[in-house]
Amino acid sequence: MTSVSSPVPHGRSTLRTVQVLGGGNAGSSAHVRSLAAGLVARGVRVTVCAPAEADHTYDFSGAGAEHVHVPRSSDPGSVAALRAACAGADLVHAHGLHASFRAALALAGRRTPLIVTWHSHAHAEGARAHFLRLLERRVVRAAAVVLGTTSDLVDRARGAGARDARLAAVGLPGRRACAEPADPDPARPKTRAELGATGRPLLLAVGSLDHQRGYDVLLDAARAWRRLDPLPLVAVAGEGPLRAVLQRRIEEEELPVRLLGRRDDVAELLAAADLVLLPSRWESRSVLAQEALHARVPLVATSAGSVPELVGDAAELVPPGDAGAFAEAVVRLLGDPERRELLRDKGLRQAATWPTEDETVAQVLSVYDELTQHRPLI
Structure with a gap:
């Protein structure tokens, strides 16, 4: 992805964000890797909290981000590890329902803004479906902004009580929307x-x-x-x-x-x-x-x-x-x-009608700017 670095506004401290992944499915993990690279190129400090195996696969560190190993949600120590990693962050951006729920717990009692991106939603029946709906309500009410990758996810977030739910621009990592037809693959x-x-x-x-x-x-x-x-x-x-x-x-x-x-x-x-x-x-x-x-x-x-x-x-x-x-x-x-x-x-x-990676980063950064207008001066 080609990006132009944006200088930090005069007198303003460098923005520090924490990106939170759960198990990290392929779509959300690739999105966070792309987002991290674009934010770092614009002068933002990025910490990615994810299991170690996710960093091995997606190389968040190679994108210029700091990687902090945070165990999966089944690990009882995951919330405490996440709370420590989020200390001092200007905002936290969580991806997926379970990662968002853990982020909400980790930020309890703090005034750090939470942004949530929903890439999909789990399908379940019976008691598990009821449990997931409770998680959704807890997450969207804790979030300052919910970004849904599709219009039905935005509607779902609003129905669960989100204060601010928006359609997210999500570019396909590693691709350009105006790509020309490739030559026949010799392989x-x-x-x-x-x-x-x-x-x-x-x-x-x-x-x-x-x-x-x-x-x-x-x-x-x-x-x-x-x-x-x-x-x-x-x-x-x-x-x-x-x-x-x-x-x-x-x-x-x-x-x-x-x-x-x-x-x-x-x-x-x-x-x-x-x-x-x-x-x-x-x-x-x-x-x-x-x-x-x-x-x-x-x-x-x-x-x-x-x-x-x-x-x-x-x-x-x-x-x-x-x-x-x-x-x-x-x-x-x-x-x-x-x-x-x-x-x-x-x-x-x-x-060619889909958002590019640059457009994705620009939208996310505009949301960050909205939520951190009153960050302390240097």
């Missing part, structure tokens, strides 16, 4: 051969193997593709609690699906894919959908959550949970090269 044939997709369509899905991602529906849809010639291969990159269940179905039903586990080469997988699949029951600001459109790979997705708001008419959208509609959309798209090319072009145009 594409090698990647496809390694996956067993030489001479056949490669369909890619990426995400944790849990109920929300809708992989059971994807497997239902894959049964319909067995009649195609050549037979498409579905590659799923990700790990999660449903792996054993999904693998058993794949083997018992002889489905053309491979579970790849965790991968650090998603960009290479995208470059090798013919279609990207997003069968989720709910999504917020899907990183995979953004990556697919940037990479000019046609996307078939469910119209769940904020996906329609994000992709517009640049993807094939079907109702969530409808395996038949999902299967038909894939078959139709595989047989229509003109439609695929149209979606590639529409994808780039849609991506």
Whole structure:
């Protein structure tokens, strides 16, 4: 990301912020890394509180931030560690519900402003759903500002009692919204051969193997593709609690699906894919959908959550949970090269409407300025 450093206003102390992550899913962790780099470039002191493994993966220190290891929420010492790390901060910015709740507890009795960004919301039923709603209410009432990455998250925060909830500009880290089509990837044939997709369509899905991602529906849809010639291969990159269940179905039903586990080469997988699949029951600001459109790979997705708001008419959208509609959309798209090319072009145009990393940092910094106008003079 290219940024221009902003000098500290004359007579004003350097702004010090603390960014708080919980377990840190890929989207929020990448966002914090990008945000940290942009803030540091503008003269802001940034401390990132996150588990050590998150710093190993996202290198917050390499972005110029100080990293402080704070255990996950299941660790009873996490709030005390966070309270110590936030001492002396001008403001605290927490990302995600559990991180925000711990930040609120850590700041209890202090006048340090709390900003919260919601990147998604957890789906649950019964007692757990009630517990999560209580957490949401506690968090939004403690926050000076709640930033939601999608309009439905903003509405959710307002419904929970937020004093100030706004739509967040969230740029896709490492990308430019006006990116030009890339040259064909020379590694594409090698990647496809390694996956067993030489001479056949490669369909890619990426995400944790849990109920929300809708992989059971994807497997239902894959049964319909067995009649195609050549037979498409579905590659799923990700790990999660449903792996054993999904693998058993794949083997018992002889489905053309491979579970790849965790991968650090998603960009290479995208470059090798013919279609990207997003069968989720709910999504917020899907990183995979953004990556697919940037990479000019046609996307078939469910119209769940904020996906329609994000992709517009640049993807094939079907109702969530409808395996038949999902299967038909894939078959139709595989047989229509003109439609695929149209979606590639529409994808780039849609991506050009998304915020850039610089715009993301500028919005966040404007919120910080609002909340710290009366910081002490040097």
